[in-house]
Amino acid sequence: MSSTRPRSLSDWLRTRSDEWLAGLLRARPDLAVPVPADVGVLASRIGVRVSVGRALEDLDAFSLQVLEGLLLSMGTSSYAELRELLDADVPDEVIRSALNRLRDLAVVWGEDDAVHVVGSVRDLSSPYPAGLGRPVATLVAALTDAQVAPVLGALGLPEQRQPGATDSIARVYADPGRVRVLLGTCGDSERAALAQLDAGPPLGQLPGAQRPVVVSEATTPVRRLLGHGLLVSVGPETVELPREVGLALRGSHPLGPSVLSPPPLRSQDVGQSTVDKTAAGQVLTVLRQVEQLLEMLGIDGTPVLRSGGLGIRELRRLAKALDLDVQQTAVYLEVCGAAGLLDHSPGPDSHWLPTRAFDVWLARAPEQRWAQLASAWVETTTWPGLVGKKDDRDKSINVLSYDVNRSWATTVRRRVLELLAELPPGSSLSADAVVEQLAWRWPRRAFVQRLELVGAALAEGEQLGLLGRGAVSSAGGAVLSGGDAGAVLAGFLPEPVDHVLIQADLTVVAPGPLEPALAREIAAVADVESSGGATVYRIDERTVRRALDSGRTAAELQELFATRSRTSVPQALSYLVEDVARRHGRLRAGTATAYLRCDDEALIAELVADRRTAALRLRRIAPTVLAAGAAVKTLLDVLRGAGYAPVAEDPEGAVVLHRPDAKRLAGRAQRPRSGASLPSHEQLVEAVRKIRAGDRAARNAHRMPVGTRIPGVTTAATLELLQLAMAEDRQVWLGYVDADGSATQRIVDVVSLSGGFLQAYDLTAGAPRTFALHRVTSAALLDPAG
Numbered sequence: 001m002s003s004t005r006p007r008s009l010s011d012w013l014r015t016r017s018d019e020w021l022a023g024l025l026r027a028r029p030d031l032a033v034p035v036p037a038d039v040g041v042l043a044s045r046i047g048v049r050v051s052v053g054r055a056l057e058d059l060d061a062f063s064l065q066v067l068e069g070l071l072l073s074m075g076t077s078s079y080a081e082l083r084e085l086l087d088a089d090v091p092d093e094v095i096r097s098a099l100n101r102l103r104d105l106a107v108v109w110g111e112d113d114a115v116h117v118v119g120s121v122r123d124l125s126s127p128y129p130a131g132l133g134r135p136v137a138t139l140v141a142a143l144t145d146a147q148v149a150p151v152l153g154a155l156g157l158p159e160q161r162q163p164g165a166t167d168s169i170a171r172v173y174a175d176p177g178r179v180r181v182l183l184g185t186c187g188d189s190e191r192a193a194l195a196q197l198d199a200g201p202p203l204g205q206l207p208g209a210q211r212p213v214v215v216s217e218a219t220t221p222v223r224r225l226l227g228h229g230l231l232v233s234v235g236p237e238t239v240e241l242p243r244e245v246g247l248a249l250r251g252s253h254p255l256g257p258s259v260l261s262p263p264p265l266r267s268q269d270v271g272q273s274t275v276d277k278t279a280a281g282q283v284l285t286v287l288r289q290v291e292q293l294l295e296m297l298g299i300d301g302t303p304v305l306r307s308g309g310l311g312i313r314e315l316r317r318l319a320k321a322l323d324l325d326v327q328q329t330a331v332y333l334e335v336c337g338a339a340g341l342l343d344h345s346p347g348p349d350s351h352w353l354p355t356r357a358f359d360v361w362l363a364r365a366p367e368q369r370w371a372q373l374a375s376a377w378v379e380t381t382t383w384p385g386l387v388g389k390k391d392d393r394d395k396s397i398n399v400l401s402y403d404v405n406r407s408w409a410t411t412v413r414r415r416v417l418e419l420l421a422e423l424p425p426g427s428s429l430s431a432d433a434v435v436e437q438l439a440w441r442w443p444r445r446a447f448v449q450r451l452e453l454v455g456a457a458l459a460e461g462e463q464l465g466l467l468g469r470g471a472v473s474s475a476g477g478a479v480l481s482g483g484d485a486g487a488v489l490a491g492f493l494p495e496p497v498d499h500v501l502i503q504a505d506l507t508v509v510a511p512g513p514l515e516p517a518l519a520r521e522i523a524a525v526a527d528v529e530s531s532g533g534a535t536v537y538r539i540d541e542r543t544v545r546r547a548l549d550s551g552r553t554a555a556e557l558q559e560l561f562a563t564r565s566r567t568s569v570p571q572a573l574s575y576l577v578e579d580v581a582r583r584h585g586r587l588r589a590g591t592a593t594a595y596l597r598c599d600d601e602a603l604i605a606e607l608v609a610d611r612r613t614a615a616l617r618l619r620r621i622a623p624t625v626l627a628a629g630a631a632v633k634t635l636l637d638v639l640r641g642a643g644y645a646p647v648a649e650d651p652e653g654a655v656v657l658h659r660p661d662a663k664r665l666a667g668r669a670q671r672p673r674s675g676a677s678l679p680s681h682e683q684l685v686e687a688v689r690k691i692r693a694g695d696r697a698a699r700n701a702h703r704m705p706v707g708t709r710i711p712g713v714t715t716a717a718t719l720e721l722l723q724l725a726m727a728e729d730r731q732v733w734l735g736y737v738d739a740d741g742s743a744t745q746r747i748v749d750v751v752s753l754s755g756g757f758l759q760a761y762d763l764t765a766g767a768p769r770t771f772a773l774h775r776v777t778s779a780a781l782l783d784p785a786g
Helices: 009-014 018-027 039-046 049-057 061-071 079-085 092-104 119-124 136-141 145-154 165-174 176-183 188-198 221-228 243-250 272-299 312-322 326-338 356-363 366-379 409-421 431-441 451-464 474-481 485-490 516-525 541-549 554-564 571-583 601-609 611-616 632-641 662-666 681-703 715-728
Strands: 203-205 232-235 238-240 342-344 351-354 507-510 527-530 535-538 594-597 619-622 625-628 709-711 731-737 743-754 757-762 767-772 776-781
Touching: 009 039, 018 092, 018 681, 039 049, 039 681, 049 119, 061 079, 061 092, 061 119, 061 431, 079 092, 136 232, 136 243, 176 243, 188 203, 188 221, 188 243, 221 238, 272 312, 272 326, 272 351, 272 356, 272 366, 272 451, 272 474, 272 516, 312 326, 326 342, 326 366, 326 451, 356 366, 366 409, 366 451, 366 474, 366 485, 409 431, 409 451, 409 474, 431 451, 474 485, 507 516, 516 541, 516 554, 541 554, 541 571, 554 571, 594 632, 601 611, 601 625, 611 632, 681 743, 715 731, 715 743, 715 776, 743 767
Parallel strands: none
Antiparallel strands: 203 238, 232 238, 342 351, 507 535, 527 535, 594 625, 619 625, 709 776, 731 743, 731 776, 743 757, 757 767
């Protein structure tokens, strides 16, 4: 640490350790993109309003109260002054911890004897810190002589404004005894008005506020306070309570009641064992429903809307098939998209289909499949709760569309679940109680305090099995902490069973989670009727036909029932299978991807015989009609390539001529699935190293004799200096303008010179680089000693 007091934020940053700087970049990652050229650039970024706004959003209510205490000082403050503003019963270590938190975010800088607030923090904060008005000197300085006369008269000073009158007024208000004397002139109605203004904001409305006031003739409490000098007019109809008066009214609580800790927790103890069992049961339901959903989409992919996403009609169809509501189905679809299990096919005729990753996912153990889904939900930037609501154009928001993306989605989920994870194991909180806690922890993040968002996060967490009866499960906690959630969950899932119980009413009871292979076989021939500790399936004519459609034979189904059922197979089930199998396949349906029709039978015969059209698999199904085994576009392209002149037609027989819909194609870009990842420790260390190197380069250049530095160099001078550096094997300091126009400083080892370009090793960036000589603005040889 430097023995002298830092004069600026840049100087103070240079006194901090590399570990501290890495912590700053971790807490405010936007400061490191791109990596600052030196400490001066870092200091300028620290003061950017957008970046400061993000940093303030991470402060709790007490840290913000400490910051308000510092903001009351118009310049430099100190710890001793801050200590006087806070309640006497607040421990010193708590205040110092909050102050260090502000320093760690670079919201304030300096040591305890001189604490400075970063300038843009004042711009983003309320003009009335802690609800207190501005100092009386500031208020009076803006008044005209006629307006300041009543204030001087109320304080017993000469009403004729003299040089130094503002200072005289400020000295009166700075004396707590004089202010108490002024307050002693107030009656109950005046004190009630003062109390209301003291609670904040310190502004009041008074018609004709700037007219002269005679106390004996004043008819309202506010006008009498104005006549006593306890309020100051700041506009034609506005009065303000001076800060000194507000502080006197608050007495031993200058910043108002202390917000040292969050509201008391109103948690309910459910029991961790109960939570884990409940969540494990829900996990099995989630895996079954997600697999069923993706299988349905794989068989009958739903089209992508022109505006992107999946239509509400298709969403309702899927929800009905899964026996879920629309909102729950939307959650599954968004999670599948975030996990990479669901995507749209390429091309203009795009459909939502399972990806290849779905096949890999099916082959994994149940606990690993769930961990993939849970992690995707926590990190995705989509908010399924928006589905079905209206956007700013009064149109419904569709699932899997861009409109469900929200930058705050990941933050809300993590804040809610991490709060629950901090409770004693097995404890739950209501949505109202969660909002109360979040309002203290992040008072400037308004979206985490919205009851509907918190309620949606809790409901989705419960649906996906991260929560059980409102409390975080052990596996859910592992997801949040980045642990091996699959390994944790495996200890709570029951062992899979290899048998079922077939009842006389054609229901199939699974006494536990079935082995994956058996579960797929049963799902193919039966529908889930109820789930819980034991899952009940129902077999009927429709489900048997579905199994036969999937390629299974009647004999295979009979064998499945006979070998996997611990009870005897009902005769009614055997009859049902045989009856459906006997009628199955009597009617045949085939696919004709496209057709050709022509009134000229000779041309039809020519097309069938033409070897150039063999790939189209043309079949004559009528004298003037051909069926093709290729898509319409392929059919048209091949025929045109063979010299024919076909055109497409719609179902009514009208000729179709169209251009590609650019808007439709533009809506198919890949949606972001998760937020940007945080920089790793190694990346932060490297960023700090580059900042330090750039700072050394700037200082070395500043210390060089003027004769050795070449500002505004010509290309010839630059070339001569670089050639000298190569001959003497010396490092060079460069002032360089990057392609984006930003001015940078570099320290390089010259490798070669040719064609107006410098090949060098950039010591600042730690990598080889090519520099254009015409972009060099200044250059200097560095001393060989360092």
